Amino acid sequence: MLLDPERLGIVTDLYELTMSAAYWSAGLAERRATFDLFFRELPPRRNYMVAAGLEQALHFLLHFQFTDDDIRYLKSLPNFAHASAGWFDALRKLRFTGDVWAIPEGTVVFPGEPLMRVTARLMEAQLVETFLLTSLAFQTSVATKAARLLTASRGRDVVDFGSRRAHGPQAGMLAARASFIGGCTGTSNMAAAELLDIPPVGTMAHSWIMAIEDEREAFERFAAVFPDRPTFLIDTYDTVEGARNAMRCSRRPGAVRLDSGDIGQLAREVRALFDAGGWHDVKIFASGDLNEYKIDALVAAGAPIDAFGVGTELTTVADAPSLGCVYKLVELEGTDHSGRIKLSTGKRTYPGRKQVFRLTGNAGKYQSDVIGLAEEKLPGEPLLQPVMTEGKLLQPLPPLQELQSHCCRQREQLPSPLHDLDGRSAYPVEISEALQAEYDRLARLWAKV
Numbered sequence: 001m002l003l004d005p006e007r008l009g010i011v012t013d014l015y016e017l018t019m020s021a022a023y024w025s026a027g028l029a030e031r032r033a034t035f036d037l038f039f040r041e042l043p044p045r046r047n048y049m050v051a052a053g054l055e056q057a058l059h060f061l062l063h064f065q066f067t068d069d070d071i072r073y074l075k076s077l078p079n080f081a082h083a084s085a086g087w088f089d090a091l092r093k094l095r096f097t098g099d100v101w102a103i104p105e106g107t108v109v110f111p112g113e114p115l116m117r118v119t120a121r122l123m124e125a126q127l128v129e130t131f132l133l134t135s136l137a138f139q140t141s142v143a144t145k146a147a148r149l150l151t152a153s154r155g156r157d158v159v160d161f162g163s164r165r166a167h168g169p170q171a172g173m174l175a176a177r178a179s180f181i182g183g184c185t186g187t188s189n190m191a192a193a194e195l196l197d198i199p200p201v202g203t204m205a206h207s208w209i210m211a212i213e214d215e216r217e218a219f220e221r222f223a224a225v226f227p228d229r230p231t232f233l234i235d236t237y238d239t240v241e242g243a244r245n246a247m248r249c250s251r252r253p254g255a256v257r258l259d260s261g262d263i264g265q266l267a268r269e270v271r272a273l274f275d276a277g278g279w280h281d282v283k284i285f286a287s288g289d290l291n292e293y294k295i296d297a298l299v300a301a302g303a304p305i306d307a308f309g310v311g312t313e314l315t316t317v318a319d320a321p322s323l324g325c326v327y328k329l330v331e332l333e334g335t336d337h338s339g340r341i342k343l344s345t346g347k348r349t350y351p352g353r354k355q356v357f358r359l360t361g362n363a364g365k366y367q368s369d370v371i372g373l374a375e376e377k378l379p380g381e382p383l384l385q386p387v388m389t390e391g392k393l394l395q396p397l398p399p400l401q402e403l404q405s406h407c408c409r410q411r412e413q414l415p416s417p418l419h420d421l422d423g424r425s426a427y428p429v430e431i432s433e434a435l436q437a438e439y440d441r442l443a444r445l446w447a448k449v
Helices: 014-026 054-062 068-076 085-093 121-126 129-153 171-183 190-197 204-210 215-225 239-247 263-275 292-300 400-412 433-447
Strands: 031-040 099-102 116-123 158-161 231-233 255-258 283-286 307-310 325-332 354-360 366-373 386-387 429-431
Touching: 014 085, 014 121, 031 121, 031 129, 054 099, 054 129, 054 386, 068 085, 068 129, 085 386, 116 121, 116 129, 129 158, 129 215, 129 292, 129 307, 158 190, 171 400, 204 215, 204 231, 215 239, 231 239, 239 255, 239 263, 255 263, 263 292, 366 400, 366 433, 400 429, 429 433
Parallel strands: 158 307, 231 255, 255 283, 283 307, 366 429
Antiparallel strands: 031 116, 031 325, 099 116, 099 386, 354 366
């Protein structure tokens, strides 16, 4: 079942709705509130993350509404048997009318830094939590994985081959988008290629070779349909013999793909065979359960591989499949102390509307970040940018190609140790004196309650 673009309000968790009804009853629903969306910790072996998913989050906010069918369904639930009739009427009329600041997609980010800041009426700001979290957390994880794959490949192309392993068709499309932002040069997902203008990439499956039975004939017939330097999959039976069969064809392929076995050793044997036959221009493309560590090892060992296709590990982010993004109330207007904090051990939050300031050193590498109050004037580049005011987009979002270029520049400005694939380096993120002072003041206040 696919999401109905006209019924996005109901894409939320039950407790968002129960709180919404309670806000209405308590007279709080119309109060202006600010929420921060951020992650507390880096996933295993990560030194940084790449922000992604903002476009889908903003599309949701632009189309946020509850339909008459949604209202009828909610009224049928025992959970809302005592909810105010006024609350149901408010839901029917509800649209997102708030302001959003966000860190641009493709930007490297670190724990504690707000990826998004939402200021709106409390009821509407609360109800959008679930969709915003899932939009940013998933694509940020995939974009980061793609960036790590590009680090491992050392300039060789990496393409997204993971749609068949994604957790559903929609996830496959979002993964294709995020992986392109992170640096992948193409995708096998045709819907993503068409809708998002991502270069489509694909070869053939083993079933084609098996259907024709004779491997050389299979190559010949495929090349007859796709004569413009096709890619042959040569490992169905015997990889080296598959390379020889490719060389026996009347049309020279543009590349061959290796998908199994000792890919590094096979690539050397195939490359030697091709070079001896004058096929210096025929590239070797590798796939088959690859990840950044396997690619790094292949490249470090000098395997003559020109490009990589990554599937399962990319679209499911197999080694770190979830990013602990949270969405926390940090300000509620109309009270003596508008800032809101959480004092829980290991889960503290800082109050108020914030800005992230990034300092760059003399060598052009990022030096440190400071999280401060939004009204502060601190050294460094402010990362959070206004993207929506009163429920309306301020300007069109950049095309994916620009986001990919931005991500590439961001990675180039990371200090060298942060490119380590084992997550052994920490980037300094500090809290400004003013923000810390406000936290301490509120902590003392709430301690007396």
